[in-house]
Amino acid sequence: MSYLVLARKYRPRNFTEMVGQDHVVQALTNALITQRLHHAYLFTGTRGVGKTTVSRILAKSLNCQGADGQGGITATPCGVCQACTDIDSGRFVDYTELDAASNRGVDEVQALLEQAVYKPVQGRFKVFMIDEVHMLTNTAFNAMLKTLEEPPEYLKFVLATTDPQKVPVTVLSRCLQFNLRPMAPETIREHLQKVLHQEQVSSDLPALRLLARAARGSMRDALSLTDQAIAFGSGVLQEATVRQMLGSVDRSYVFRLLQALAQGDGKTVVETSEALRTHGLSAASTLEEMSGVLQRMAVLQAVPDSAQDDSDPELAEISLLATLMPADETQLLYSICLHGRNELGLAPDEYAALTMVLLRLLAFKPAVTGGATQEKKTLKIAPHSSVEPPAQLPRSRSMPPQATLVVPVAPVPAVTPLVPPAAVTPHGQRLPVRDMPGRQTPAPVSPDPIPQTAKIEAVMVHEQPDSRRDVPLERVAAVPGSPEGDFWYSTVQALIASEAIGAMVRELALQSQLVARDSDQWLLRVERESLNQPGSRERLAAALATAGYPVSLVAEVGRVTDSPARRNAAMAAQAQLVAEKIVFDDPLVQSLMRDFGAKIVPGSIKPV
Structure with missing residues (x-):
């Protein structure tokens, strides 16, 4: 008698022998007991977790006749009747397995569905099992949709796949879906112990742990690796030999x-x-x-x-x-x-x-x-520093919300104290500053008297020399206006607002300059040859005719000085300068820049 590999010899014959799929076993068992049977089942999961095994057990449960031949639908098939033994051996007439990986065309599916019109020959139900169903072509899926949705009462579909994402939604919605999960290494190890005990093969626990981890959730892979390890170790499973076989690192x-x-x-x-x-x-x-x-x-x-x-x-x-x-x-x-x-x-x-x-x-x-881990990229103020982070300042009503102010805490230069080190300035005390020539010393905020023993001088920060609040608005290059330019700008803006033009036609209108216009012909000028396309000109002329200007357009390539796009850019730049001037002229902003060295982040000011 030829040797039967462990993966086939110890394939579960009923639901009680299933390992690691309790959620699927419980659902199918309850459905069989209460006779609430769906017409189509879809089993998903990675390789070797029991999709085909569950399908065969389900087929036996539906067709089991009992040991005495009087049995019915059951969750515990007897395994000795004609239907159970024929399904296990793969020769039951009413149980058909189709490998969609090699039979993926519409002809194979139609040949299978042609058998659906005939009632079962031996069993109670005809069961069509399609393995790797995601390999079917779109036409094959479409051919089976109607039968899958409303099969005869004696027909059950069982589909299995390792990639449910490739199965059409129309098929998923017609099936009862069960996801068989990868098994935990502990579950695989315990099952291997039982198998090796029945096979009377000696093994140690670390070797079984290696095999369970190498299986990666697949019981079939675990049993196949066990077969290989038995042959590699001459009938004995030890950690050293298994590790050598797997190439695992000690x-x-x-x-x-x-x-x-x-x-x-x-x-x-x-x-x-x-x-x-x-x-x-x-x-x-x-x-x-x-x-x-x-x-x-x-x-x-x-x-x-x-x-x-x-x-x-x-x-x-x-x-x-x-x-x-x-x-x-x-x-x-x-x-x-x-x-x-x-x-x-x-x-x-x-x-x-x-x-x-x-x-x-x-x-x-x-x-x-x-003995202490160095802090990285962390800024801390020394305990002896006399500078405290400024409190959150109130926002001026005239400051736009988009302006972001960065107020760095400048380090205070070392000064020679005029008092002994024991005299520590009380917390919260204001320090007087030396009056600078031409400047007025600000009055102290707190009227509390300053002790004479705490006279420490500090130098006030000078005004930022790179303030941009005096930038003139006239630096924006103005677009030379003309009656033709004004008319063309208003016309193009009206076409864009009414969504009469789009894509390349809109770009042609924005980038062009109206040079001359007659009663039936207008002359446009563009700088890029790619915009001067006959199709774009025709669509622009059609939009102008709809707006009340039935003219033909002629375009030439040349230098453009007045176009709607240039005017829009000039107005946007003008609005940006106005917004920047509002922020820079704000008294609070000037105070922060002068006293604390604040700078406005470039690009943070946006016109509303």
Whole structure:
């Protein structure tokens, strides 16, 4: 007898044997018990999570005849009747599986639907199962829509796909959709333990953990890898042989790297990277393992009392690393590892790219000086500074809301105190300033007397020399006006307001100058040849005729001095200067610029 692989030998035969899909099993079981059966089901999910298996179990539940031949629709098929055994062996007449990946045309779908007019031969229902249904063509989907929406009462559709986004909405709306989720590594590990126990194959727990992680949520992949590991290890599953088969990185390297990064030991990081190169271990696998460890470290740092697998021998090492590394640094390293995996293929040497990623982890580690982490990009005012940040100033009614003022806190130059260091100026006390020639010293805000022991002199800030409040409005270049220009500007603005012209026609009207006009012909001038197109001129002439000017247009290429676009630009510039003058002439703005060195952010002033 030929050997049957584990993925086929241990395929679930009923809903109770299904693993990791309790939400789907519960819904289908209740539907079968209460006889509330839909005519079309859609199972979605990644490879190896049980889409075809659920379809076969559902077909057996609908057609099971019981061990005595008197059974009906049930959620627990017997598995011994003629219908159950034929469905398991793939020879049941009323159960048809169509592989849409190789039969994706409309002819194959029509041939399948032609069987829908015939009642079941052996079973209670005819079941059409279409696998990878997203591979069907649009015409094939359209051919099955009507039958899928209103099939005969004895017909059930079961569709399966790994990419539901490619299935038309018209098909999705006709089906009851179930999403089979990828299985957790713990669920896969427990199922592998049961399978290997029945197969009488010895194994250790770390080897099963490696297989469960390598399966990435697919039970079929896990069983296939287990078959390979049994053959690779001569019937014994051990961590060393499984790790060698998978090409996985020993986590001792990962722990060594993370400990060196936590301590800022660049030498150990480079030496460990060279050891990975020497042993031929995968760089992508290294970063993947580091990401997994960093994720568990982040969980322990955020929730120290979180539930952990006490049987995991790596838990103690991960807990130690979680205490050595700050939480923010853990998050940073995790992000760099994820992005570093995408960059491995861009580098000429995979291991050189791995080394660069590890050194980047070390470079972004905050520098530690004197036992305290240095603050980066953070501005703090020294405790002895006599300058306090100014309070929020009230907004002048004449200041436009778009103006943004930046008021930097200028450092005070060092002065020689006239009193002993013990005399500290009380908090909130106003300091007198030395009177400058030609200026009037502002009166103090508070009438409280100033103690004679706290006489400290300061120099008032001079007025900003680069103030723009005196910019004349006449600097805007005026457009030379003419009667033809005034008439053409008003005509074009009326056409644009009524939406009579658009796109290239509107651009031709805005960029052109009306040179001359006659009773039946107008002459326009444009600067760009690309605007002088016959089609644009004809559409502009049609719009002018609709507006009451039935004329033909002739355009020439030349220098334009008066066009609607130039006038609009001149008016916009004039409005901008007026808005800037209003802001610069505001007394509050002048006070801020003079006393605090404030500057207006360029481009922040916009006319209303």
